[in-house]
Amino acid sequence: MATITVRDLDDGVRDRLKVRAAEHGRSMEAEVRQILTDKFADAAPGRTLGAISREFRAATGGFDLRSRPEGSSVRGVADFSDDA
Template sequence: MAMLTVRNLPEEVHRALRVRAAQHGQSMEAEVREILESAISPKGRVKLGSLLADMGRQAKLSDEEFAVFEQVRDETPARPVSFE
């Protein structure tokens, strides 16, 4: 795993990190890792299923049309295509 050294950290930031870590019951190192991970993770990440459901609502699908999405998929293996 990679390591990171932060130099010239203001004393008030260091103190605030120490307090925040204590409030969360973890080490300062774990607290900083958590802060960094949350800072770079995508905001408002939308999952494909949620996006498709929203599109269906916007399209004002009928109950019958929406029911198609809830049907159990056919698990029968596909047959090879014959071009002869």
């Protein structure tokens, strides 16, 4: 299981979270865990970084990573294909 830390959370958000947790009879940590689970449990598992990248390129007209300026120190291009 993973652990995350949320820094610089607005006091108002924290206070509303505390109230919501109390309403559900949970700790703030358990409430955040439930909120995240509810939000992401149904997320499509097949949506990879490669798929997101392709969607972005399609929506913005894309960019060509293969062409680089003369003298560039770039060694290669990351492969974000789903088959990798």
